[in-house]
Every structure is written in structure tokens, then in C-alpha cells.
Amino acid sequence: xxxxxxxxxxxxxxxxxxxxxxxxxxVVLGSNGxxxxxxxxxxxxxxxxxxxxxSRTSDLVASGxxxxxxxxxxxxxxARRHLEVSIAAGVRRASLDGSPVRSARDALSALVVAxxxxxxxxxxxxxxxxxxxLLDRFAVLLDPPRTALLSRHSRLLRERNALLRSGPExxxxxxxxxxxxxxxxxxxxxxxxxxxxxxEVVARLPAILAPLAGGPMPVSIRYASRWAxxxxxxxxxxxxxxxxxxxxxxxxxxxxxxxxxxxAHADDVEFELLGLAAKGHASRGQRKLVMLAWxxxxxxxxxxxxxxxxxxxxxxxxxxxxxxxxxxxxxxLHAHEGQSFVTGAIVPGQAIVGATVFRASxxxxxxx
Amino acid sequence: MPSPGLPASVNGLIAxxxxxxxxxxxxxxxxxxxxxxxxxDAADALGGxxxxxxxxxxxxxxxxxxxxxDLCELCRDPGRDISVVCVVEGAPDLLAIEKMGEYRGSxxxxxxxxxxIRGVTPDRLRIRELVARVDAGGVAEVIVATGADxxxxxxxxxxxxxxxxxxxxxxxxxTGIPMGSSIEFLDSVTLLRAIRGRKEL
Numbered sequence: 001x002x003x004x005x006x007x008x009x010x011x012x013x014x015x016x017x018x019x020x021x022x023x024x025x026x027v028v029l030g031s032n033g034x035x036x037x038x039x040x041x042x043x044x045x046x047x048x049x050x051x052x053x054x055s056r057t058s059d060l061v062a063s064g065x066x067x068x069x070x071x072x073x074x075x076x077x078x079a080r081r082h083l084e085v086s087i088a089a090g091v092r093r094a095s096l097d098g099s100p101v102r103s104a105r106d107a108l109s110a111l112v113v114a115x116x117x118x119x120x121x122x123x124x125x126x127x128x129x130x131x132x133x134l135l136d137r138f139a140v141l142l143d144p145p146r147t148a149l150l151s152r153h154s155r156l157l158r159e160r161n162a163l164l165r166s167g168p169e170x171x172x173x174x175x176x177x178x179x180x181x182x183x184x185x186x187x188x189x190x191x192x193x194x195x196x197x198x199x200e201v202v203a204r205l206p207a208i209l210a211p212l213a214g215g216p217m218p219v220s221i222r223y224a225s226r227w228a229x230x231x232x233x234x235x236x237x238x239x240x241x242x243x244x245x246x247x248x249x250x251x252x253x254x255x256x257x258x259x260x261x262x263x264a265h266a267d268d269v270e271f272e273l274l275g276l277a278a279k280g281h282a283s284r285g286q287r288k289l290v291m292l293a294w295x296x297x298x299x300x301x302x303x304x305x306x307x308x309x310x311x312x313x314x315x316x317x318x319x320x321x322x323x324x325x326x327x328x329x330x331x332x333l334h335a336h337e338g339q340s341f342v343t344g345a346i347v348p349g350q351a352i353v354g355a356t357v358f359r360a361s362x363x364x365x366x367x368x
Numbered sequence: 369m370p371s372p373g374l375p376a377s378v379n380g381l382i383a384x385x386x387x388x389x390x391x392x393x394x395x396x397x398x399x400x401x402x403x404x405x406x407x408x409d410a411a412d413a414l415g416g417x418x419x420x421x422x423x424x425x426x427x428x429x430x431x432x433x434x435x436x437x438d439l440c441e442l443c444r445d446p447g448r449d450i451s452v453v454c455v456v457e458g459a460p461d462l463l464a465i466e467k468m469g470e471y472r473g474s475x476x477x478x479x480x481x482x483x484x485i486r487g488v489t490p491d492r493l494r495i496r497e498l499v500a501r502v503d504a505g506g507v508a509e510v511i512v513a514t515g516a517d518x519x520x521x522x523x524x525x526x527x528x529x530x531x532x533x534x535x536x537x538x539x540x541x542x543t544g545i546p547m548g549s550s551i552e553f554l555d556s557v558t559l560l561r562a563i564r565g566r567k568e569l
Binding site for chain 2: 143144145146148149151152155156158159160162163166171172174175177178179181182185186189193196236
């Protein structure tokens, strides 16, 4: 899978540009604020139909412009696909080969982007929601129709919370039963999906991380759940029944809390580095390396399950790393099968050798 | 916003038309000007048809689909099997199933799906009426064809519970492998449902 060309109009600081990236490593160089990130953000947006930087779509439209527009020619599964996305008045519209695209899952059938944004390493330090989102996004990349499961699960959770807040006297007992049964079924499905997705990453990450770190770097990543049966001990139906019983047991207490205390929405992905919890112990550089290895593991897993390598986007990947680590990352990118993009203000000389290099300047990209 | 220069009555009609799905200011204005251009008869015919719908159409007392008089067209059709009842959320779902042309049973229109968020409680749907219909006898199977989304699933589970212990078969339409797709590239959620809902060859 690779992007043959991307035409960008009125997107952030990019007035109008046509960029034709190379098939392998693409390096986007430039000083701060020139539009490096905007270019890779546009690429990721075309795949995800949302930004890794903002949830306000209107931020993406160039100031003074009415509508932003992206048009990509993508080679995918041996075919040439045409993906178009426009953003106007906070609404995005997309089409694939001329047919309207309703959700990201359709866009993801043509263009899969595994993307490391500068904010990603911080999820190792933050709350569990960031780590769940990291895993869920990857689970969707592996199998795009899972977006339906994710939205059904979160909707059912909000349904139960709304009932809880109405109070034990007000809620219809049978409605609560039905809501919990549906939520437990979705939660059990989600648990299975997340564990399977995490296993794909865990199987590949240490081997990718070692050369980046310049030697073995013991890392342990574990799906942490306070309610779920141990992995491999229960079928989804049994897990659902167990979750349903757990929710039922704490119904009244949850009602006092005003939210659902048990379930897949409260799970976590725990990272341990060198035997210590990454949260509070890992350095900035270590977090960056682990997340780089995570994204590379995602890309490798996607290449295997979908039959072709995704586009790998690493925004500002080399910052916070020492010279040796930077060299190791560059070597990894050169060895990476498939198309990749890396941005940076300064990159080591060997990154440029054999790569397609663009220089960003005031929203324009010049191939050098 | 009302178009400046148009009489208030014309702007009033435009405002009403704009409330329809898929109709914006431009389309509504075009409809009204077209109607006015065709003369008084055309406007009267539309007005007559509208008022006939609002005065005559009532929910069918049996299935709660739209009816002109007493029972709806479907319930009056002697060729339909009233021992099978297909439960749907709304009239559009019923029409979709009818369009398929294969189903010859009867229906029960719930009038929505359960949602605490939107304030749709079970007693606001016609679930009690469904149970009464089953209790009245003559119903062998209830097909719960509510949506596969959060509200539809919750409603289906609620209906199953409401009918529990009654001598009636409660089924749910299969969700499975779309025609023409290969197993290899199927998403795991669909595959799991398809395997669970497998049937004899």
C-alpha cells in the first residue's frame, strides 16, 4: 500500500500543494511551524477521517478559507484507488473512487496509516483512557468493522449510566436487565478483540525495540482488567455472563456513584520497562522508543494480517533521542518494508541517503 | 431565515417544508415557487392530500402500522399468516422487509427503540400490546427484527424477557456473512455472529 500522490488545498497552512512521495522512506525536513506536521496530519486524516491533533475539525481549514480539500491517489491491493476528503463548516465528507464514504471503516479499506504523533509517548504517563484508545485504534486498523462494536459498547455504557442516574426507584428493572445483558455481551466481545490485538503487538515489539534501544530492553505489556476472567479460561459467552453478574451485583452502588464501575471501559494496558512501571519511571526518550516500537509492531502486524504493509507515519520521531538512538531509528526506517514518512527539524545525514526528501517552507513542500 | 420580499404565508410554507428530512432552504423555496407556478388546483390537491392524511391515518389497532380506517392493509389481507409476528422499530423497517417480497407474516410496530439517553422507556413503546397480542392466542412465532445497534439489541432482549414463559417461539434475524464475501477477509465480529447463528445445510 502506498500513496502515489496527495493534493492538499486550504488545509492548515498549506494553500495548495501536490506532493508525490517516494515508495520507501520519505523525510520531511523544515524549521518549526513550516508545515511538516500538517503534511503528515493530512495523510493520517485521509485514512482515519479525524485528526491526531485536534477534535475540532474546523481547526484544519486554513484561516480565511472555507473548505479544506484532500485528494489522494493510493495504490492498494494492486489497484489504484482515489480517495477524496473535504472539510467545510466543521463537517467532513469523503469519497472513495467517487462513491461516498460513510465512516472511517470504508476509508481504511483503501488507506491504512499507522501513525506516531508527538503526543503518543505521553499516553504511557497519563490515565488508562489514552492507553485504551491506543489499543482500540489498532484493533480497528486490524479489522475496520470493529468501529461498530466500539460505538455500540460506548453507547450501551452511556445507556446504563443514564439509567443509573435516574435512581433505583425510577429505573425499569427489566430495562436495566436488558441494557446490562447487551452491554455485557459487547464488553466480552471488546475484551476478546483487545486481547487479540494486544497479542499481535506483544509478539513483535521486543524484537523491534532491542535494536532501537541498542540492546535488549525488557518490556512487559499486559492487559489489566479487574473483572475479566484470565485469558484463555472462558469463552466469550461465559465472560459475558460473568460481567453481567458483576454489574448486577453493584447496580445500587453504581447508582450512588453515578457511573458504571466495572467493565471493559475501565480496563488498562500496563507497561513495565526493566521491571518498573513505565508510568512514573520511564524517561522521555524511553517512552518515545517504546511507542516507536509499538507503532512499528502495529505496522508489522497489519502487513501480515492485511497482506500489505500500511503507510507508517512518524511525526517528529527523532526528537528526545540521543545520536545513537536516532541512528538506530533511521536504520529501522530504511529497512522498513513499505512506505513511510518521518518529519523532523534536524535529522541525521544517513536518513537522507536513499530517501525521498522534502523541504517544508511556509506550507510548501519542495523535493530536494 | 425567511427570504426577504416573499409574503409571510409563502415563507411560512417554506419553513414547514424545511422541517422535512433532506429538505433545505433552497429546495423548500423551489418546491413552493413551483407549486405556486402551477396554479391553484395543484396547491389545493396537495393541501387536500395532506389534510386527508392528517385526519384519516391512524395506527392499526392490531399491528400499529399506518391505517386509513380500522385495520391496516396488511392486517386486512387474508393471505397473510397472522401466526407469525415480525416486531420492528418503525414503519420504515416494515417497508424495507415488505420490499423484500418474501415475508408473508404479520407485523408489530413498536414505535421506536428503548433508550434511557433519549428518554424512551419500555412503556412508551407498544410492548405491552405485543404481549397482549400473544396472550390472545394464535401467535406461534415472534421475530424480533429490531436494529443491531445498542438500542435495537436492548429492545430485543427486553422483548424476549417480556415474552418469557409464553408458548411462543421468539427468534432474531440472523446476522452473518454477506453474500459474495470470502471468510478470509471477514471481520471477526461478523464471523463470530455468523458461526453462532449457523444452521443446517
